[in-house]
Amino acid sequence: MLDEQALVEALNSTPVVDGRPTDRWADDEELRAWVRAHGGDGDDAELAALRDARGRLQEVVAGEAAPGVLADLLAGARQRPEVGDDGVTWRLETAPERRLAVELVLAWSAVAQRHPGRLRPCANPECRLFLLDRSRANSARWCSMKTCGNRLKVRRHHQRHREEPTAP
Template identity: 55%
Template sequence: MTTDVLLALLNSRPLVGGEERDALGDPARGARWAREHGGDGSRAELALLRRTRDALRDVVRGASPPAVLEPLLEGVHQVPELTAEGLVWNVRTPPHARLAVDAVLGWAEAEERFPGRLRPCANDECRLFLLDRSRANRARWCSMAVCGNRAKARRHYARSR
């Protein structure tokens, strides 16, 4: 599912112990990350993935309009193919752009299927994003065990003072 690629890309630059860990920052580590997610790990792909991650982050946070994603879709075509199962639409893209395009398509899918549910973690000290698939649409943290627990502990401590 393309939303998996989207979340993996958005969450590829977390804060761990207050220190940023960029999975795409180092060429070797970035190439490994790209290959693990179906890419080729080329320098061109990594540069485009970093640009895509930053643009998607700004769009999800509301700092930029969705139109900033348009240049990332240059050279992308949807091509019909008749199969035994019927008509199938295939996305054709330059090879180095496949993962970045999948992430943008994941964002579009999330906006269509889960409007308003792709959001940043409510923990101000966290940079991760979540896609709330809960029925009540009340998920606030990327991880209840980590960020949610910390927020609840902070509130408890503030009340008990």
């Protein structure tokens, strides 16, 4: 099963680089490497399902779409309990080409339940990354303080000083 790290990797696969939006998953080979690292086969149908799931999840996490847009991604998927020596595990049953896409949606659901309100887009409107806030106060705003946070604070500082009237 995909975990929250894989979820954040997927959500953050469309960064802004040198001021231009990019899509790391537009490159089939880069996406295939990610898929294979997470137990997939990397066939074209699997890549298409993952790109679709990622796009919908980005919209949901950004607040641009309701979670209902994910429903048809889960159509026909089931989890079946299996009891073993270590306890109960859940086996996902779905079409092989949709398994990772379904797991991505399930990873989002688990994060939303365990950490409500902590998965969100970066507060920098020019950034397309997401963060999972692990701070005690749930106050993280930027994907990275070093890049987005500092950039916005410097921008606000310069704007305030431009707007302040000069003393006579």
